[in-house]
Amino acid sequence: DGGITQSPKYLFRKEGQNVTLSCEQNLNHDAMYWYRQDPGQGLRLIYYSQIVNDFQKGDIAEGYSVSREKKESFPLTVTSAQKNPTAFYLCASRGGWDQPQHFGDGTRLSIL
């Protein structure tokens, strides 16, 4: 079955450490997205990519970085510059411009 796989499901970060969240899709979708979800809030866009080797900042990109070297993969790095990283992170992908986004099951990041 096609879908989006996020790993790990739970991740812990120490102070001053960078961590990378994985997102892989086998839907052959061009566009991929990273969202952050905080309790009681909607999802906020961190970064998105419309095509391989290209990506743009979303609404809350500070303290995060991404790469898009392969169509299937869109990893997110939470850097030490992100002072409040504890959140639920969701990856999504989309086929055609008028198609809905499909989501992975998320990664919950916490601070040790």
Add this chain to the structure above:
Amino acid sequence: GDSVTQMEGPVTLSEEAFLTINCTYTATGYPSLFWYVQYPGEGLQLLLKATKADDKGSNKGFEATYRKETTSFHLEKGSVQVSDSAVYFCALTELYGGATNKLIFGTGTLLAVQP
């Protein structure tokens, strides 16, 4: 900018009750509208969508009609079940000059259905 406003939760209902979750939006163009559902500890699943005015999206007994005159997309279900307990998100997407279609979400509404 574009935005989505949902009724605040939690919404607590008894099994077989009628459900309405209100959603209104502001948009500069002609957005597509979506309802997503999130079960505890999981990602979001698309529940239904509507791409133009007067379209009705439906799935699993849920319905929502795209009302351009009232800029609304209210979610309804005639008889809820315990298994419908989840967080429901209203969202819109709009092309910005052909560049992309970012999803803009409401804050989500928690539905709790009691047996």
